[in-house]
Amino acid sequence: MSAALPAFADRLIDRFRKRRTWRDRFPRLNEALEASSRFGHAANGFVYVSVGILMLASAIGMRGEAVDPHGVLYVLAQQPFGRLWLILIGAGLWAFVGWRVLQAVFDIDHEGSDLKGWAVRAAQATSGLAYAVLASGVFELLDEVRTNMGAEQLAENQEKAAILLGLPFGGAALMVIGLIIAGVGIGNIVMGFVNDFAATLVCSKAVCRWVLPLARVGYVARGLAYLPLALFVTLAGYRASSDRVETFGTALEALERQPGGAIMLGMTAVGLIAFGAYAFVEARFRRIRVPKDLEAG
Known part of the structure; x- marks a missing residue:
């Protein structure tokens, strides 16, 4: 018995020494980054599904106006637990911005460093900036939810356009911005047709078979949704008139007012x-590859 007690004490002390440190109580960095990236994708999905549903309601006459991702945040803020919705969505969108950083800076999708690879990574970085603006707008809403957000956003866009038009070659610069927006839209359309979405997923062939059409239809629809806004901005630069600058949502409203516009808006909504x-x-x-230099330690 006396010999067993020291052995037991030694095992107890050894077990205490091997207890996890405070660092080990947290997930490994690669696990945390993967979880954050998946949360970001889910938040992005929630925003676009919400935009599509509200846009579809507008197309069939159940609500007055179409909305863009900024507008849907205002609608959500008016719902029960609106602040909680905004906090969760804002955190998710910032997580998605982090995912874009991993793609553009650390090349976790292995796009490479040739011309095509840099072009893809530049597009990912641009997307990250756009989502950062959207995520920032979420937390601005927490301070004050305004009833005329759409009108204010339109006025802000037109004010910025007026400042740009006042600069030398301002009209040409605004036309370039419009063409860039058109390029983003066309790029999404092309991706919808040619991109190998299955290569980025870790799922069975049966699952991939029914989810890939979602990707193709979704990317094409999102690309088409950019084109009306691109047209308005380009025309504003061509005619040097800031009054022609619209928001994403108001551009879609203008599309709805055209012959057959409600049908086109409804199809776009389903696509989104x-x-x-x-x-x-x-x-x-989604296959998440965390860079090895981030996994170290």
Whole structure:
């Protein structure tokens, strides 16, 4: 018995020494980054599904106006637990910005450093900046939710355009911005047709077979949704008139007023719902490769 007690004490002391440190109580960095990226994809999906549903309601006459991702945040802020919704979405969108940083800076998708690879990574960085602006707007809403957000956003866009038009070659610069927006839209359309979405997913062939159409339809629809705004901005630069600058939502409203516009808006809405649904698929099945230098330690 006396010999057993020291052995037991030694085992107890050894076990105490091997207890996890405070650092080990937290997930490993690669695990945390993967979880954050998946959360970001889910938040992105929620925003686009919400935009698509509200846009579809506008197309069939159930609500007065179409909304863009900024507008849907205002609608959500008016719902029960609106502040909680905004906090969760804002955190998710910032997580998605972090995912874009991993793609653009650390090349976790292995796009490479040739011309094509840098072009893809530049597009990912641009997307990250756009989502950063959207995420910042979420937390601005926490301070004050305004009833005329759409009008204020339109006025702000027109004010910025007026400042730009007042500069030398301001009209040409605004036309370039419009063409860039058009390029983003066309790029999404091309991706919808040619991109190998299955290569980025870790799922069975049966699952991939039914989720890939969501990606193709969603990317094409999102690309088409950019084109009306690109047209307004380009025309504003060509005619040197800031009054022609619109927001994403008001550009879609203008599309709705055209012959057959409600049908086109409805089809776009369904496509954006598909895009959001595919983002949920990515949240579950996306291949997340964390850079080895971030895993170290």
